[in-house]
Amino acid sequence: MADLIRLSTATPFARGGNRLVYVHPDRPEVCIKLPRADVNLAVKRRRKGLKGRLKPAATFDENRAEARTLTELHGRIGDSLAAFVPRFLGWVETDLGRGVVLELIRDDDGAIATPLKQYVWERGFDERLEAALREFTAYWVRERVPSRELLLHNVVARRTGDGAVRLVVIDGLGNADLLPLSRWSRRLARRKSARKAARLRKRIEDLVRTRAQGGDPGEHGFLRVTD
Structure with a gap:
């Protein structure tokens, strides 16, 4: 039996x-996601109303859903997806419960990649981000990658050695529709992916506007530690 990984004295870098x-204590290239102890899946399901009750309870276990979705997506699309979506690497037992293990997205210099929300708040919508968003959108639509809304705190801006930026989606993947028609229609899937990418651009522009007006970005979407 593998040794129990101790995380109770560690600080999560994202919440x-x-x-x-x-960060995995023995493998800095991977991360461990754990459900929050204060979140009740049954309550979460009830809050979704009729739509929630019609879905299997397992749908609301985000670790299980993410493991299944990442396995399916990497299997369908292939190696190119790893540039935009982390790989699922298995499960581990910790002193805080069972966790899902994923690739940890880091910059080329080894730092944990910055959440897109934090990047925009600190740097604005610069030329590197514009180029990264165009690259991301073209790939997302071409490969018909299914996702929920592409929120700024679920995307990171990974900085490469040549100074460029690449957007990587670290959460919110998969099709949340009760009847996912886009799964059986490439045309519908591409249109849906294009809409999600367009709304991501609008979220970036909205945050830039909030920043310019001296607004509050909120607490989510900022690294708690840099490594």
């Missing part, structure tokens, strides 16, 4: 609405 994310 979402339902999960905490830790």
Whole structure:
């Protein structure tokens, strides 16, 4: 039996609405996602109303859903997807419960990649981000990658050795529709992916506007630690 990984004294570098994310203590190239102890899946399901009750309970276990989705996507699309979506690497037992293991997206210099929200707040919508968004959109539409809304805190801006930026989606993948018609129609899937990418651009522009007006970006979408 593998040794239990101790995370109870570690600090998560990212905190979402339902999960905490830790750097693996022995493998800095991967991360461990754990459900938050204060989030009840049954309550979450009820809050979704009729739509939630019609879905299997397993749908609301984000670790299981993410593992399944990443396995399916990398299997369908192939190696090129790894530039835009991390790989699922298995499961581990920790002193905080069972966690899903994923590639940890890092910049070429080894730093944990910056959430897109933080990048925009600190740097604005610069030329490197514009180029990265065009590259991302072209790939996302061509490969018909299914996702929920592409939120700024679910995307990171990975900086490469040549100074460029590449956008990587680290959460929110898969089709959330009760009847996912786009799964059986390439045309519908491409149109849906294009709409999601267009709304991502609008979110970037909205955050730039909030920044210029001296607004508050909120607490989500900023690294708690840099490594």
